[in-house]
Amino acid sequence: MSVDGAAPALLSWYDVHARALPWRAPPGAPPADPYRVWLSEIMLQQTTVAAVRPYFARFTERWPDVAALATADEGELMAAWAGLGYYARARNLLACARAVAKDHGGRFPDSEQGLRALPGIGRYTAAAVAAIAFGRRAVVVDGNVERVVARLFAVEEALPAARPRLHALADRLTPARRTGDFAQAMMDLGATICTPRQPACAICPLMTMCAGRATGDPARFPVKAPKAARPQRRGTAFWLERDGEVLLCRRPARGLLGGMLALPSGPWTADDPGLAGAPAEAGWRDAGHIAHVFTHFALDLRVVTALTGERTIAGQWWPVERLAEAGLPTVFAKAAERARSLMEIA
Structure with a gap:
């Protein structure tokens, strides 16, 4: 033709x-x-x-x-x-x-x-x-x-x-x-x-x-080659609250979600990292898991919460009621929503 x-x-x-x-x-x-x-x-x-x-x-x-x-x-x-x-x-x-x-x-x-x-x-x-x-x-x-x-x-x-x-x-x-x-x-x-x-x-x-x-x-059309299976990773996000504020950290400039404010998070690995990377020793409580898909892997993120009175923990303390202004990436916005629902019940 x-x-x-x-x-x-x-x-x-x-x-x-x-x-x-x-x-x-x-x-x-x-x-x-x-x-x-x-x-x-x-x-x-x-x-x-x-x-x-x-x-x-x-x-x-x-x-x-x-x-x-x-x-x-x-x-x-x-x-x-x-x-x-x-x-x-x-x-x-x-x-x-x-x-x-x-x-x-x-x-x-x-x-x-x-x-x-x-x-x-x-x-x-x-x-x-x-x-x-x-x-x-x-x-x-x-x-x-x-x-x-x-x-x-x-x-x-x-x-x-x-x-x-x-x-x-x-x-x-x-x-x-x-x-x-x-x-x-x-x-x-x-x-x-x-x-x-x-x-x-x-x-x-x-x-x-x-x-x-x-x-x-x-x-x-277009014909597409079969997709390779997407690897599964696991991680933990930490919601640490103090006097109506939550601890945030700035992720490294290079790498996944680089430069973004986020909840503290341990390593994302094939095996469950548990509480590795926790920003403080605290009575961490499970708030459940969220699923998120990135381009090259799927993430099962466990969310844990705790209250603290400690004043010297490094990071940015952000008012919980103004959290929407922090511009959290989607995966951490989902984790924060899960954590807040548990904190409000507690």
Whole structure:
């Protein structure tokens, strides 16, 4: 099947059906603000549009441009990011903003090569910002685009090995003009019509060109290699309360949940660590367990609670009633909720 008309057909569809998103310029309009494009692309990695919208609104109100973000306090930024997950993105966000402010006069480079040199910007993000914010011809391939291309060409090779071929096929489709609109049109098509399950082929602007649809089972594309089992780890989180305040600690800058405020926690290992890593000797009481899944492992986190009158324990004592302002990462917010429910009963 010929796909020569795919780009014009998709752009015509996009002109009518483009999603209205706060970081996006309307179809055919001048490119959007590079800061807003870049910020949204970083936030959208591994995260849904619905989840990102309120974070994007709060971020752009608090830090309206890259110069403002470059001066942000790291702790405040990490707290504002809490709940979005993949916290290395937030650390890279700040490093990138500071690099743009310091080395580029507060203006983002307008080429893929220049963007790739910035902290936290990889192949996809550089292509997306170059195309959407600067109108450069760039091949933009995210998960939605991979799915559309895999179906359009009925690619039988399994992911992730198929990625180089999918990128080459996306390059073949990408027009010389309106590249940013084309990239966003591919994203919108994947998000609204060419969805992972039950694609709405009957209203797809590319249905007559789609080899996947011709097989009768487009939803089986892209083919995915079997996933390896996710390792299981165990740990303990400590809720230590004193005079209406709870002990928090700042996690090391590097590593999982780096730079975030959290409940004290011992090691996360294959075996139960018990009370290893407890911030103090106390009459620890079990508050139950919570389950949390990270990218590379699943965590069974035991929560224990205690009261103390000790005044010399290292850490930050945070008012329990204002705990929501601490910006705890999701796993520790869940642990805190479990602990508070027990403390209120006790």
